[in-house]
Amino acid sequence: MTEMDNGGAGQKAVEGAEQGMAAASGQLLVGIDLGTCRTIIMSNRGVEGVERSVVGYAKDIISQRVVGSEPLFGDQALAKRNFLDLCFPLCDGVIREASERDYVAASQLLEHMVDLAREENEEVEVSGIIGVPARASMMNKELLLGIAQGIMDTALVVSEPFMVAYALGKLSDCIIIDIGGGTIDICAMKGELPTAEDQVTIFKAGDYIDERLAAAISRRYPTAQVTKSVACKIKEAHAFVGEPVSPVRVTLRAEGKPVEFDVTRELRMVCESIVPDIVEQLQMLIQRFDPEVQETTLQNIVLAGGGSRIKGLDTMLAEQLREYGRVKVTCVDDPDYIGAGGALKLAMDVPTEQWKHIGVMFGGQ
Ligand SMILES: Nc1ncnc2c1ncn2[C@@H]1O[C@H](COP(=O)(O)OP(=O)(O)OP(=O)(O)O)[C@@H](O)[C@H]1O
Ligand SMILES: [Mg+2]
Incomplete structure (x- = not known):
């Protein structure tokens, strides 16, 4: 397009x-x-x-x-x-x-x-x-x-x-997490150009989720034909973390015929698989802020990139950092x-x- x-x-x-x-x-x-x-x-x-x-x-x-x-x-x-x-x-x-x-x-x-x-x-x-x-x-x-x-x-x-x-004008006391296809990029903003120590790249992002989802569905339903591109479509339509609001049932081809499969468990597991690395890097970056601004920064964590559309990710990240005090994670309006x-x-x-x-x-x- x-x-x-x-x-x-x-x-x-x-x-x-x-x-x-x-x-x-x-x-x-x-x-x-x-x-x-x-x-x-x-x-x-x-x-x-x-x-x-x-x-x-x-x-x-x-x-x-x-x-x-x-x-x-x-x-x-x-x-x-x-x-x-x-x-x-x-x-x-x-x-x-x-x-x-x-x-x-x-x-x-x-x-x-x-x-x-x-x-x-x-x-x-x-x-x-x-x-x-x-x-x-x-x-x-x-x-x-x-x-x-x-x-x-x-x-x-x-x-x-x-x-x-x-773009957001958030140049200080803020952490940006950009979840793309190939990488998750995290950047701590401290009022100046970020240095190498303020930035992290994780090589597990959208493509990694697609691969793991295709493999997980094939493992559970050996007859289902699921390529990486089919898995990507399922992810883009239904990606979520945390408790499912409703089951995710998708129609796939099995032995040439359309068959409905419940992939709720697999989708949740692969979407959640990127969370521990993000949390670990956030914990590392937050400590490097001046202690006086750590509280403000924790309320200023922003998710961007196509992967920021995974439902419930903002809440789950905030939840996993709860021992750090009040944490607020928001998603940008226009990740593209x-x-x-x-x-x-x-x-x-x-x-x-x-x-x-x-x-x-x-x-x-
Ligand atoms: N609703 C959605 N839920 C989950 N993931 C989604 C959704 N929509 C798009 N994505 C995924 O977001 C990724 C693309 O995001 P984006 O366009 O930010 O990546 P990119 O900038 O091309 O990649 P990178 O920054 O890694 O080079 C793809 O993996 C895509 O499948
Ligand atoms: Mg990108």
Whole structure:
């Protein structure tokens, strides 16, 4: 799916920023959330684009006659998957380093996203901020910047949960938890740019839940045909932790026929499997705050990313930290766009000459 419109909830993130200046000077500013599952771009001209992070290439000369020789992106590629070799260039939130093909696909995906933000054949200077997992390595960041260099004039990489914090204006006494497809990124905000010690990346997120759910259902119901993608659909429709409000019954194919299965127990178990790691990291991060602000910070824990939609997760996290005193965990209203919105807001608030004080970048001199 490609959405392009003016407005939307994510656009709230850019309210108040000095939108006019850069637009008037012809510069195109973008915020990009290059995620394992989805890539989102937002621009200072009010454009929003979203695409599944997948690129498809015609399998052979025959399929080329149907889909053409150009790569297809996102849902368009998934819809024509029979004719295509699909490449998912991101893994655990960063560009796969396994092959040249991933590198090329990542760069084509990024270029496609930037194309969504500019007019056709428009010659315009493009400056943007791109989100990466909280603890992405310097090599990952440089790989991404290397790709962006061929597509943008200026680019800076920043940590994903920091972009969320910036969008919310929660720069101090706050902890952001961004639950994505590949990683859970946690960031402690202390009124300044977060350091490596303030940030954690956990490599068990949405994809991990999908894999475990497919395996758990197959174990209990050996005849049920459940792929990772079927499990993902079940999760997105019903994910929950804690006591179930009602049983989760889904129709799956078994020996070729549709059969209803109760997957309540399996779904609960796999969704809850990410909780202990999050709690452990929160306990570690909270101790590193000044003791005078720990109480305030515990009431300012924010969940973002697609995984923040797991029902009951906010309550369960607060419950598991109850020995720390009053704890409040809230979910952002717009988990999809908030990261890209924060990156755009930052790009609009800080002149490109000063981006070098925020993180690794190129251009902008
Ligand atoms: N209602 C839902 N309940 C549980 N999980 C959901 C729901 N909706 C989406 N998700 C999951 O959220 C994940 C995608 O979230 P998001 O778009 O934030 O990830 P991403 O930014 O692409 O990944 P990453 O940040 O790890 O690179 C997927 O695993 C998706 O299945
Ligand atoms: Mg993400």
